[in-house]
Amino acid sequence: MRTSCRAAAFGLLFCASALIGQGANAQEIDFTGEWRPIYHEDGPERRPGPELGDYAGIPINDSTRLRADSYSPERIIAVTENGCRQHSADYSMRGLANLRIMRELDPVTQQAVSFHTRIGFHTMDRTIYLDGRPHPGPQAPHTWQGFSTAEWKGNQLAITTTHLKENYHRRNGIPSGPNRTFTERWVRHGDVLTVVTIVDDPEMLTERFVRSQSWMLDPGQHVVANPCEYGGESTYAVGTVPAYLPGTNPFINEFADRWGLPRSGARGGAATMYPEFRLKMEKPATTPEKCTLYCKCMNDVDACPD
């Protein structure tokens, strides 16, 4: 090769390597690993499960409240299709099971082009694309985990998810609509991962719904396969959907009265989320003097006995 061509080639190689080096300056955080959910907030609701009639702090509208009041937990047993229903991507990030995060790197640039999450409950797998691809059109199928894309914002991963199937904001009957979208922010502080989710669901909610939860890196954890098999466990006649007609649910006030809460607070709605609600909420119907049930539930040592 002639000297002049060698010089040109060297120069081009230098410039190319400099450009690739610039790309690596972007603030990419490694979220990969096995993550254990931390239940220091809402522990009883997230693990054993929420109580019937607990809509507190969720900005539900009136029709969503009516639908939640009609819910019977027998539906999970009676309706076979619900037996293996996954928690959708927004609800699953409440940490109802352990989490594994993996990532794919572009072989040339070594930058992340996608993250994959696996949650150890009913094989909930999700792909989060960082390659700039657009979301599919409105007629594309909706899935339990939806379609997620993301971009880096400083040291935060900002994720947007669309195309979700109808699911629930809380698994005591509060539905989430099939046209909702939600955003997430993943931020890592050492071995702690905080995930903030904000759901926009104008069909079911009057305001955006924010929740946040944290995970601890746990290298000794292994998310196992947890496939679900449909099985007939019900004594209900085929086609039966257990439900309560309006005004007939006998458990509506049980949650509020058990814990000494104002009943209006337990009924939910956007007003219950803000500090001013404390100043106008009514006195509770009952005021338990001392805890007698689930007093140390989910404190990492004790289970939640009856």
Added chain:
Amino acid sequence: MKFRMVKRTSPLPKVMAVGVAILSLGGIVVTAAEAAAPAQVRSPREAAPFDLTGYWTAVVSEDWRWRMVTPAKGDFASLPLNDEGVKVGNEWDPAKDAAAGAQCKAFGAGGIMRMPTRLHITWQDDLTLKVETDHGQQTRLFRFAAPRPAPAAGGGGGGPPALPPLNPAPVAGAASLQGNTVARWNVNTLEGATNNLLAGYLRRNGAPYSENAIVFEYWTQHTDFGDTWLTITTVVRDPKYLRQEMITSSSFKKLPDASKWTPLPCDKA
């Protein structure tokens, strides 16, 4: 038979080589110039990656029955209290607290960000971020270290070096409900570590943290669906009463003005 090599004389490869060499050398010169130039020293206020100032409201969409009301005595669900912490928590006596003028124990640094409150955040000076709450009428000061020149940029790419964990040194002076908070910016996170605390409560019903507790916080801000949000991850380290660090995350939404600001003393909040 002799052969003689004939040099081609086309100027194009030479022009290309010179051009590429100039571009490459230019990059080297620029990089060297950046490394040699004195880094500008900016105060923490100037260097803030986002604007925290203004009014914020707590959004209580989690732990509702422990935050919006005073839970029953002994209700410690979700809290990683050890046996001593449970014992002390079961001794909670609100009348005794009131008689001792200790009505604000649930509004100390270990628990205040879980309270249904609003925040008013301002810069007291270039090194001190001031955070006030209306409910409980508390004031917290996040003190930054005096700025130093940033290290020169290295070659070869890569982000800023990782910062060591923030650990507050012991502080002389009286302990207080809000303690002493050291703060720093870490990319686009405000990190704080608070010590020199008086014993307080993780919840209104007397779930305790001790005077030895250290409270670590990570404040991040983001805008989604047109709203500006603040998420505060709080880590309470207290081996006296906790079997492990307690980790919670609280959400706040930016308010347009002070119209919702409602100062209330602790026993009314």
